[in-house]
Amino acid sequence: MRPTWEQTDITELRRKSRRRHRLGRLGIYVTALFFGFLAVFPFSWALISMFKQSSDLYVKDNNPFWFNEAPTLEHLRLLFFETNYLTFVRNSVLVGLAVTLITLAFALPTAYALARLRLRWGERMGIAIFLVYLIPPTLLFIPMTRVVNTLGLQETLWSLIVVYPTITIPISSWLLMGYFKGIPMDIEEQAMVDGYSRLGAVSRVVLPLILPGVIAVIVFAFTLSAHEFIYALAFNKSSAVKTIATGVPTELVRGDVFFWQSLQAAVILVAIPIALLFNAFLDRFISGFTMGAVKG
Amino acid sequence: MTTRARQRYLSDNPRFLAWVFMSPTVIYILALVGFPFVLAIIYAFTDITTGNPAIEFVGFDTIRAVLADPVFRRALGNTFWFAVVSNLLVVILATALAELLTRDFKGKWFVRFLILLPWVAPVSLATITWLWTLDSIFSPIDWVLRQVGLISENMFWLGRPQLAMGSVIAVQVWRIAPLAAVIVMAGLTAIPNDINDAVAVDGAGPWRRLFQVTIPLLAPIIAVAVLFGVILTISDMSVVFVLTRGGPTHSTQVLSTWAFFKGIEGGALGQGAAVALFLFPVLVGITAVILRLARRREVL
Numbered sequence: 002m003r004p005t006w007e008q009t010d011i012t013e014l015r016r017k018s019r020r021r022h023r024l025g026r027l028g029i030y031v032t033a034l035f036f037g038f039l040a041v042f043p044f045s046w047a048l049i050s051m052f053k054q055s056s057d058l059y060v061k062d063n064n065p066f067w068f069n070e071a072p073t074l075e076h077l078r079l080l081f082f083e084t085n086y087l088t089f090v091r092n093s094v095l096v097g098l099a100v101t102l103i104t105l106a107f108a109l110p111t112a113y114a115l116a117r118l119r120l121r122w123g124e125r126m127g128i129a130i131f132l133v134y135l136i137p138p139t140l141l142f143i144p145m146t147r148v149v150n151t152l153g154l155q156e157t158l159w160s161l162i163v164v165y166p167t168i169t170i171p172i173s174s175w176l177l178m179g180y181f182k183g184i185p186m187d188i189e190e191q192a193m194v195d196g197y198s199r200l201g202a203v204s205r206v207v208l209p210l211i212l213p214g215v216i217a218v219i220v221f222a223f224t225l226s227a228h229e230f231i232y233a234l235a236f237n238k239s240s241a242v243k244t245i246a247t248g249v250p251t252e253l254v255r256g257d258v259f260f261w262q263s264l265q266a267a268v269i270l271v272a273i274p275i276a277l278l279f280n281a282f283l284d285r286f287i288s289g290f291t292m293g294a295v296k297g
Numbered sequence: 298m299t300t301r302a303r304q305r306y307l308s309d310n311p312r313f314l315a316w317v318f319m320s321p322t323v324i325y326i327l328a329l330v331g332f333p334f335v336l337a338i339i340y341a342f343t344d345i346t347t348g349n350p351a352i353e354f355v356g357f358d359t360i361r362a363v364l365a366d367p368v369f370r371r372a373l374g375n376t377f378w379f380a381v382v383s384n385l386l387v388v389i390l391a392t393a394l395a396e397l398l399t400r401d402f403k404g405k406w407f408v409r410f411l412i413l414l415p416w417v418a419p420v421s422l423a424t425i426t427w428l429w430t431l432d433s434i435f436s437p438i439d440w441v442l443r444q445v446g447l448i449s450e451n452m453f454w455l456g457r458p459q460l461a462m463g464s465v466i467a468v469q470v471w472r473i474a475p476l477a478a479v480i481v482m483a484g485l486t487a488i489p490n491d492i493n494d495a496v497a498v499d500g501a502g503p504w505r506r507l508f509q510v511t512i513p514l515l516a517p518i519i520a521v522a523v524l525f526g527v528i529l530t531i532s533d534m535s536v537v538f539v540l541t542r543g544g545p546t547h548s549t550q551v552l553s554t555w556a557f558f559k560g561i562e563g564g565a566l567g568q569g570a571a572v573a574l575f576l577f578p579v580l581v582g583i584t585a586v587i588l589r590l591a592r593r594r595e596v597l
Contacts, residue, residue: 037411043426065437110318118315137532139553143560143570144336167329228419230535235561246421250539268425272418279417
């Protein structure tokens with residue numbers, strides 16, 4: 002039996018839609034590659050540069066994307082053993098850890114009070130704390146330098162440990178408040194009926210439930226303090242107390258002499274791990290960061 | 298008395314607990330955000346310098362001196378235009394990126410990571426890779442352009458005023474677009490699929506769907522992304538500081554870098570604080586809009 006016009010039409014349509022589908026998929030991959038390339042381009046150039054010999058890199062007409070001479074680890078050696086790079090990394094880690102602890106100590110109780118204690122001014126207080134997050138360091142760094150000097154903290158890591166929580170506590174309180182609200186009050190009340198005090202109920206029943214949120218906040222507090230630039234630049238000028246964010250741009254460039262390969266290595270070795278860490282928790286950060294205007 | 302009796306511990310009393318839980322944060326923020334903020338305003342009305350740190354009021358003299366400075370006006374204009382131009386580009390790119398990242402394809406998590414890299418890496422460090430990418434002699438972009446035959450001499454991306462401004466804007470776009478994309482993406486996933494299906498059944502093509510359904514529904518979210526983008530561009534100092542230090546001849550100077558060079562490197566604390574305070578009205582305006590959008594969203 003000959004196929005009716007309807008059947009041919011359908012197979013034709015199917016073929017068409019399959020082709021269109023395939024073209025669409027191809028388009029997606031091409032776009033993905035294009036944007037991925039744009040985003041990663043300077044990093045990949047940095048990654049190649051850090052292994053290049055100077056006699057290869059500093060020849061204007063050499064192909065920059067190719068190892069015209071054998072790759073070398075010399076610049077990494079220079080970075081680790083002849084610059085203050087490891088000091089900067091250590092400083093950033095120390096500051097990050099201290100800031101994270103302080104942030105949790107302040108933000109957990111605040112978030113709990115805002116979420117649970119049914120305060121009359123609770124909501125307004127929550128918004129006020131969120132708004133503090135929108136006041137950028139740019140606005141405050143000059144008077145803040147005076148405050149830090151008065152406290153005698155300039156040229157120490159303490160200056161950063163004391164000041165960075167102004168950035169991390171507001172956003173962390175806001176995020177944690179959301180997580181506390183996500184746990185039904187009944188759970189807590191049941192624990193209290195079972196004989197726990199309120200604090201016992203919170204620490205033994207509620208905190209374990211919001212643990213993923215707490216971990217996210219730990220990651221943010223740490224990465225935000227590793228990102229910070231202005232305060233670190235304004236408070237600490239001696240290299241022993243610089244962080245990676247300020248030490249690398251200011252110290253690894255000596256006058257007009259750029260140690261380009263070591264400089265790029267310094268960036269890649271820190272930026273990628275921090276980026277991976279931040280990336281893993283990004284969605285949680287965004288929904289808190291935008292104040293629930295975006296519900297993830 | 299009965300309520301008292303049920304509260305076996307002082308810590309069970311909600312009002313006491315609220316007081317204990319809230320006061321450290323409130324005191325800390327008042328001391329280290331509120332106080333410096335007031336101090337910034339006070340500074341702007343004194344001619345305080347690092348050499349003479351006594352606070353003596355001079356009325357509007359400091360602010361007048363700041364306003365009379367052509368570099369300040371340049372910085373103010375740059376701050377404004379950098380924010381406007383880069384955020385326009387950010388919106389377009391972010392919408393495209395968000396459309397891409399809501400599709401399913403192989404290796405998506407990796408592409409997502411690559412695209413987010415510019416934002417999740419520390420800004421001052423990420424900018425160093427650009428400093429090298431835009432190098433006057435060894436820029437790989439120049440190398441490619443020379444190979445293709447488009448240019449014979451290097452571009453000096455950071456050495457010429459117009460190009461330097463373009464470069465700063467480009468790096469800001471590169472850094473903020475990923476954040477905006479994630480925000481828009483959250484908005485896209487919140488649009489119910491039925492709407493798109495229904496419109497498709499009614500015969501609307503993909504373009505019509507984009508302009509008449511997706512974009513109107515996304516508008517509030519895009520607005521949020523833009524507002525945060527503006528805050529990030531006007532308050533950022535590291536991109537300009539690392540790339541050009543405001544140069545060549547102040548052509549890329551912005552309020553934040555100018556406040557730093559005046560106040561910290563030049564020691565004119567009063568003038569530096571006054572320069573930075575010019576950001577404040579903009580921030581207040583943006584914040585008010587964000588609050589409004591966020592509240593309207595909650596009602597929905």
